[in-house]
Amino acid sequence: MLAAAEAAMDLAASDDAERERNRARLYAPPVGGGGAVRGRGGRPAARGMAMADVQTLMAQLAAEDSQHARGRNPSR
Known part of the structure; x- marks a missing residue:
């Protein structure tokens, strides 16, 4: 799609x-929006649910x- x-x-x-x-504008990195928050080691910081919340949902x-x-059917 970039080629087109x-x-x-x-x-x-x-x-x-x-x-x-x-x-240059087409291939420039995105501007604004905060980007990915970086954690230790330069990896993206963890986002989402805590493990306890995941286990409860499961x-x-x-x-x-x-x-x-x-x-x-419990909804009836």
């Missing part, structure tokens, strides 16, 4: 300098799955 975008931008450019500016899912497998 680059080709379209090259066709619209009026000179070589504008083509270079367009190419237990609820297993209980609901068991009820559905037995033919009972």
Whole structure:
């Protein structure tokens, strides 16, 4: 997709300098938005649920799955 975008931008450019500016903008890293927060070792910092929350959610899912497998629907 980048090649197609680059080709379209090259066709619209009026000179070589504008083509270079367009190419630099196209391949530049994203600006703003905070980016990925880095943790130790330069890896992205962990995000998401705590392990205890995951285990609670999995237990609820297993209980609901068991009820559905037995033919009972707890939402009725």
